[in-house]
Amino acid sequence: MRCIVRSFVFAMSCRMTLTFLGTGTSQGVPVIGCRCPVCRSSDPRDARLRTSAMVECDGRRFIIDAGPDFRQQMLREDVSHVTAILLTHKHKDHTGGIDDVRALNFVDYPTIHPVHIYASPDTAACVRKDYDYAFSEERYRGVPYIELHEIDVSRPFTVDGVEIVPVSGTHSVFEVTGYRIGKLAYLTDFKHIDESEERKLAGLDILVVNALRFTPHDSHFSVGDALELIGRVKPRMAYLTHMSHDVGLHEQAQRRLPDGVMFAYDGLKVEI
Secondary structure (H helix, E strand, O other), X not given: OHHHHHHXXXXXXXXXXXXXXXXXXXXXXXXXXXXXXXXOOOOHHHOEOEOEEEEEEOOEEEEEXXXXXXXXXXXXXXXXXXXXXXXXXXXXXXHOOHHHHHHHHOOOOOOOOOEEEEEOHHHHHHHHHHOHHHOOOXXXXXXXXXXXXXXXXXXXXXXXXXXXXXXXXXXXXXXXEEEEEOOEEEEOOOOEOOHHHHHHHOOOOEEEEEOOOXXXXXXXXXXXXXXXXXXXXXXXXXXXXXXXXXXXXXHHHHXXXXXXXXXXXXXXXXXX
């Protein structure tokens, strides 16, 4: 508990901004070839890139997940430098854009800025396998410069003076890692969370949690599952992310949520 209290002190002295870079599921919205009302909607809140977020504080910039839409998200938010990328798990909708960090490596060429990526041992092993050319001893020019850090998900870690608390859960049959930074916690692709991990979410101002659709799913929280967690944790405000087109039109779906809970959308910024 002591480590979480230290995070609270940092957060209170630093105003954070949370930006939802993407709020869609693995296929994004619209889904290729789909003709449903959501995929054909003209409401920009119904267009969802793959799930990712950015947390900014005192010039530090943390990106949570780098999926296939990473390049588009960085361009949209005019990002040229990042402090670190925090990965939640190994699925490609969360890691498929890592090659594009090389643009961040060379923005001040000839100075090269390695991109620091933090991940659980299992996720780090997947990054090394999928992007083996970035870790070879003889690298050709233009490959990503990555500093990959394996984290112990049972302990907080510090990046550039900011303490980050991993929050573990399960996604189908394997572990997924959420992150708490001060009074903000971000969980995606959770299906189950143990009580001991849930205690790490006490005293939050903002909780972000995945909610794939209203009906149950075997490897993701449904909206009902997410609302049950929110009811137990009692954050000041909660945002739902990682939504499929099955959630329905944003304008209509939002009416089904209780006060203090909101479906996030791409580009939404929240001051903390």
